[in-house]
Amino acid sequence: MRRRARKGGGRQVELTVTAIGSRGDGIAFVDEKPVFxxxxxxxxxxxxxxxxEKGGGFRAEPLDLLEEGPNRSDPPCPHFGVCGxxxxxxxxxxxxxxxxxxxMPEALERQGVTAGELREPIYISAGSRRRATFALRRHAGGLDLGFHRRQSGAVVDLQTCLLLTxxxxxxxxxxxxxxxxxxxxxxxxDVILLQAENGFDLLLITPEPPDLAAREALSAFAAEQQVVRVSWAxxxxMAPEPIVERSAPLLTFGQTAVSPPPGGFVQPSQAGEAALVAAVLEALPKDAKRVADLFAGCGSFTFPLAQHATVTAVEGDAAALAALWTAARRAGLAGPVMVEQRDLVRQPLHAEELAAVDAVVFDPPQQGAREQAQELAGSPVPRVIAVSCNPVSFARDARSLVxxxxxxxxxxxxxxxxWAAHLELVASFSRT
Ligand SMILES: C[S@@+](CC[C@H](N)C(=O)[O-])C[C@H]1O[C@@H](n2cnc3c(N)ncnc32)[C@H](O)[C@@H]1O
Known part of the structure; x- marks a missing residue:
């Protein structure tokens, strides 16, 4: 059977790029349709x-660069272009x-939302990322370890990386x-690496568990390389299984030491976390007594907030919440800190449940918090503080609040x- 040619596919065209899209690709137009x-x-x-053609536009692979735009510069990393x-x-x-x-202003404008003040971004320098997921591919000639190639499942065997510490x-x-x-x-x-304050934490994700000899080898490796914990999943x-635990990896949030679960979410850099926490605390009203920290993870915001108010941390992931609760108890904060495990998409906190809260912080994953933002929109909470890693979903949720x-x-x-297309943000909303 002959395959029907898909519309537009394979055609070669000359064009001029006019903008950068939200994923970092150049955008040009053909037949008034965007080309990424x-x-x-x-x-x-x-x-x-x-x-x-897909979704009213095209993807395209560059063949020849005929003329360079004015803002090109030499990429500092030799892997750039190949590494994703x-x-x-x-x-x-x-x-x-x-x-x-x-x-940020583009995303807000598309939703028709106006901000009182749109600040200049705080730029976190390269070389500060403390957390990374490396892909692994064992082949006859050795082991490739690094990020995925751009638009491919293949692995770039990284010889350098300017993003990581x-x-x-x-x-x-x-x-x-x-x-x-x-x-x-x-x-x-895959292997997920975290540089904790007292050593490295590794989570190895492979289809088969390491056998006894592999466990012994990993234990020796951990002792040589200041790796405090190795887990496997x-x-x-599935819940990771500890293989080596020399001590619990520790990060300090506010003044509280927390041991995140293997592979658990933490902010990618210490400097980025500090900038987000400072903005969240700036937005917190001085007289706030009760705060809800939604999508709390293992407490990057909960513990700094708990220095000023009573905080209820709500989170869907049981392991993250258990880490937060253990840290709270050890620090004598069971009381000022309370926890609730809850799926905030299926079961957002209702407006009535929020009636006694002075401020809500919410920090959802990339897709945003549509359901929770809609409940907040109908609530009497005087201050809502949004943290987001996606200006587009944030602007949608901001519109609900407005x-x-x-x-x-x-x-x-x-x-x-x-050097990536992502942008994080903190935003402060008050009731008019
Ligand atoms: C961007 S992280 C933020 C975590 C934390 N605030 C921090 O700064 O480390 C998003 C968090 O939302 C949690 N999460 C994802 N989907 C959820 C859901 N449906 N209900 C509740 N929590 C969810 C994840 O487990 C993760 O901890």
């Missing part, structure tokens, strides 16, 4: 091959900052050497992912 071209910049003139970890190293610093700064990247080579003899050829997996969903009678007082963007 990776690794290109405004002003670039190029020949591309269009892929099939960074999208914008080829853009000069000032154009990069202009693009990041424009993301130097200490965290320095673990990559010994880790590669230690894992290579332990994984059979053909095996794929078959996939990202339609419910809130005023968006200010937005503080935090660029915690240098």
């Amino acid at each position: 071209i990776p690794l290109t910049l405004p002003g670039d003139r190029l020949r591309v091959r269009l892929e099939a 970890g960074c999208q914008l190293q080829h853009l000069d610093e000032s154009a990069y900052r202009d693009w990041k700064a424009a993301r 130097p200490e965290l990247f320095a673990l990559a080579a010994p880790l590669r050497a230690a894992l290579e003899p332990l994984l059979p050829p053909g095996m794929r997996g 078959a996939d990202g969903k 339609e419910g009678g809130y005023r968006l007082d200010w937005v503080q963007p935090v660029d915690q992912f240098p």
